[in-house]
Amino acid sequence: MNTFSRILALAAFAAAFVAMPASAEDIKAGDLVITQAWARATPNGAKIGGGYLTVENKGTAPDRLLGGTGDIAGKMEIHEMAMDNGVMKMRPIEKxxxxxxxxxxxxxxxxxxxxxxxxxxxxxQGDKVPVTLEFEKAGKVTVSLDVQAVGAQAPGGGDKSGHGDHSGHMDMKKM
Structure with a gap:
């Protein structure tokens, strides 16, 4: 490979690297590895927001995500959204x-x-929001949520279709 080809290959590699979305750093807590911590931007005046992340358990015993806290919110809970007879329902995961x-x-x-x-x-969008997650065994773990666009579906921005947001047909009676 001549010098020009090497420079061209290096430039292509550098361009590909720069184009990759930035991701939050991996956080290790006991046997858990927390990655891809992010949140969606919210409109002015919004009083609720959603945070997302991935937790891998590399240990031999289960652990449990109990909830979280953060200066950004008065209260933070773990919730689940699921379809029930064609209606999206959201409920807290009590235990x-x-x-x-x-x-x-x-x-x-x-x-x-x-x-x-x-x-x-x-x-x-663009902010990093610190929150503290609480696990049954791993204890309290501080992570930074990378704030993405309002309708983002993934940490790199992903699909902005708005599917899965907190609007539409939801049964809020169980909250």
């Missing part, structure tokens, strides 16, 4: 979300998520 040994649990739009109530200010 926490179990992460079985050797398994990975993904909190994502339309499924499990961190529900942040009484937001003190809007979540703005």
């Amino acid at each position: 926490g979300l179990t992460i079985e040994p050797g398994k990975t649990v993904k909190l994502a739009p339309g499924g499990y998520h961190l529900m942040m109530f009484d937001l003190k200010s809007p979540l703005k």
